[in-house]
Amino acid sequence: MNSQDEIENTPTGISSRFICTANHGFAPYAQEELRRKFGSVKSTVLLPGEIFLGTLDVSSQEAIERLRMEQPIFLRHIFPVQYQIGIVEGNKDNAMLQLTACLQHLPELRGAQVTVQARKAGQDSWEGTSTDLKDEIQEGLKELVHEFVVKEAELIVSVLATDKALYAGISSPQDNLSDWNGGAVRFQKEEGQISRAKFKLLEAERVFGIDFTAFKEALDIGAAPGGWTSFLLERGLRVTAVDPAKMHPSLMESDRLTYLNKNADSVKFRENQFDLLVCDMSWSPKLTAKLVTALLYSLVPGGTAIVTVKLLSKKPLALIREVMDTFEEANLQIQRAKQLFHNRDEITLYMVKY
Ligand SMILES: C[S@@+](CC[C@H](N)C(=O)[O-])C[C@H]1O[C@@H](n2cnc3c(N)ncnc32)[C@H](O)[C@@H]1O
Known part of the structure; x- marks a missing residue:
């Protein structure tokens, strides 16, 4: 299923969907922040306490502008959902083929410098690691994209795999609240480092x-x-x-x-x-x-x-x-x-x- 075909019944007739991530256990507060900012928010939990699909009654652009203007405390990362591909009877290969076909039609990816950020909602949601998932997506896009980069991308292709669906969206790095995958900022532990603090x-x-x-x-x-x-x-x-x-x-x-x-x-x-x-x-x-x-x-x-x-x-x-x-x-x-x-x-x- 391609979510662009879905029609949401919202008071304004406009809606946008985002994959939203908070630190483990804090997703309910991120949901509350969205509710206070945008009024009603429809949420579907994808990884308990951490990741949810949020539907807002405003356009994607308005949601991003308002979130960037007054940044939330608990909502760590978002990406807009442009595609939701259902995994039918466990056929993940088929879902991946469908997703790649959708992404290949996006003109903005042509000749762009792109970072692919792939995540799994839970260990069993995809065979292999998140890196394997990212590699599969990159393989499908390699004819289109100018270069896959780790830093300073023009566009980020974000993908979240659950056991029921693949969610994907394209955005500018600054639109995701964090340009790290899922907002998970990683640093190397140094030799002799005194504390994790x-x-x-x-x-x-x-x-x-x-x-x-x-x-x-x-x-x-x-x-x-x-x-x-x-x-x-x-x-x-x-x-x-x-x-x-x-x-x-x-x-x-x-x-x-x-x-x-x-x-x-x-x-x-x-x-x-x-x-x-x-x-x-x-x-x-x-x-x-x-x-x-x-x-x-x-x-x-x-x-x-x-x-x-x-x-x-x-x-x-x-x-x-x-x-x-x-x-x-x-x-x-x-x-x-x-x-x-x-x-x-x-x-x-x-x-x-x-
Ligand atoms: C989480 S640790 C700090 C870690 C530190 N930021 C680091 O990077 O290693 C908290 C520290 O606060 C100190 N502390 C607690 N109450 C304090 C107080 N009233 N005055 C000064 N230090 C206090 C504790 O002794 C403890 O060493």
């Missing part, structure tokens, strides 16, 4: 487009064992790290590190001492907000704050609103609030002091 700051750098080399003096609250501190030192900053727990010994050699082996509620700094404040305490979100705001005198106006907010409550959207209000009342302007791929039960706030 470092990936969160690496991802914040990429996703929020923050140039950390532009800062000079950072305060890292809840710094141990030191993944974030090591990242900031690598970017050339001087770092004051605060934590009652011990930092990794490899960091202690740096003459740009000041380590305060203390609780963050018992430290004192000069006014405007820092131009960057980061905090990753894995602690009660409201107490974290209180602690960070109490130290804001040490952050220069125009300085940046990056804070992870643990989602302990069953109502994360309400909790996030409350925590953001606390920060906003303390003169922090929220630039982005996002559940990064490397955030577990938390989100990351990127803020600027005014």
Whole structure:
């Protein structure tokens, strides 16, 4: 079945469909974000807690524009569904042939630089790996496409395989909320890497487009064992790290590190001492907000704050609103609030002091 032949009964007569992805367990909040933004949303779960097919009562272009203008927190990745090919009686080869035939008719692919992003919704949804699936699609398109690239594609061909259907769509990389496959930002683990927490700051750098080399003096609250501190030192900053727990010994050699082996509620700094404040305490979100705001005198106006907010409550959207209000009342302007791929039960706030 080609979904372009389907007619949806919507109040406006216009609708668009997207494959939507959130971090595992957070899809219901991504659905709620869409509902709040677009009114009614029809959702079909494709991978529980993670991937769903969302139907919106607006055109695909309008949906993308509105999502890009005010980016969602939990919705990590989308791609528009232009084709939905049913897998009849388990005949996956036939479904793939049909999909390739559909894609081969798309004039925009001719001569373009294309990335194919293929995913499976569950282990058994396709034989072979996601890479095998991608290779099959590329094979079918090789006469048409100028070049298959990994980065800086003009167009992305996205395919999701479930055990019942292949979903596919073509979009510009910036229209998918993330140009990574499914929004899963992957970094190589480095030798001697102190903690996986470092990936969160690496991802914040990429996703929020923050140039950390532009800062000079950072305060890292809840710094141990030191993944974030090591990242900031690598970017050339001087770092004051605060934590009652011990930092990794490899960091202690740096003459740009000041380590305060203390609780963050018992430290004192000069006014405007820092131009960057980061905090990753894995602690009660409201107490974290209180602690960070109490130290804001040490952050220069125009300085940046990056804070992870643990989602302990069953109502994360309400909790996030409350925590953001606390920060906003303390003169922090929220630039982005996002559940990064490397955030577990938390989100990351990127803020600027005014
Ligand atoms: C998730 S770990 C931080 C990981 C760190 N960002 C990294 O990259 O290695 C949380 C840290 O917050 C610290 N912490 C918790 N409460 C704190 C407080 N009130 N003051 C300072 N540090 C605190 C804990 O001791 C713990 O080391």
